Amino acid sequence: MHWFAKHLVLATLDRVRSTANQPIPPPRARGDEAILRIALRSDAQSMHRVYQASLSGPRQEAVFLRLVRCFPQLCVIATHRGSCVGYTVGRIRRGIRTHRLAAYLHSFAIEGEARRKGVGTALFQFFLDNARTLGVAEVDLEVDRENRTAIALYSRSGLEVLPEAKTGNDATLYMGMTFPVIGSSVLRK
Numbered sequence: 001m002h003w004f005a006k007h008l009v010l011a012t013l014d015r016v017r018s019t020a021n022q023p024i025p026p027p028r029a030r031g032d033e034a035i036l037r038i039a040l041r042s043d044a045q046s047m048h049r050v051y052q053a054s055l056s057g058p059r060q061e062a063v064f065l066r067l068v069r070c071f072p073q074l075c076v077i078a079t080h081r082g083s084c085v086g087y088t089v090g091r092i093r094r095g096i097r098t099h100r101l102a103a104y105l106h107s108f109a110i111e112g113e114a115r116r117k118g119v120g121t122a123l124f125q126f127f128l129d130n131a132r133t134l135g136v137a138e139v140d141l142e143v144d145r146e147n148r149t150a151i152a153l154y155s156r157s158g159l160e161v162l163p164e165a166k167t168g169n170d171a172t173l174y175m176g177m178t179f180p181v182i183g184s185s186v187l188r189k
Contacts (some may be wrong), residue, residue: 014091017092017101019134020069024073025073030119030122036078038077039076039077040068043077043087044061044064045061050109051064053109054110064107067090067106070091075090076130078123080119085114085119086109086120087123088107088123090104091104092136095138095140097162097176098138101135101136103130104139104140105139108123108150115149124157125157127139137178142172142173142175145173159175159177
């Protein structure tokens with residue numbers, strides 16, 4: 001599929017699956033002065049700064065803005081003394097295992113100085129808690145095979161490598177977990 005057409009399809013699906021009308025969870029304070037909260041549109045630039053310092057890839061600021069607007073519960077930032085030190089950016093899409101609605105972790109990064117201090121674990125747990133509250137059937141993500149730290153975090157959080165799922169990139173793999181479905185989802189099918 002041509003890049004533009006793929007982008008248009010994703011943007012349309014994001015608007016259709018948006019969780020923006022769902023309740024926003026309150027911030028979580030940590031003892032080390034870090035605060036976890038839902039990202040605002042005004043946070044996209046500082047999130048992108050952390051992305052550029054931590055990961056490699058094309059500019060994502062416009063995508064971050066769209067996902068913060070469409071899926072606020074899955075876009076979380078960690079701030080320390082007012083500065084963004086980490087983030088998660090997610091979206092709702094069809095799950096790899098269940099083919100039902102899933103929370104997909106689009107991007108996740110922690111600034112170098114905030115690493116190995118529990119910020120990433122707390123951020124990812126907030127993401128998982130919010131996904132569970134939204135009533136999705138599963139959580140999926142793609143991770144670099146060489147990123148042992150991230151793979152260990154995801155494994156400790158309950159995700160498993162999905163060997164049957166092909167990413168189209170030999171350098172990455174899919175990981176995921178399913179949630180028991182209790183009642184009905186707050187999201188449209």
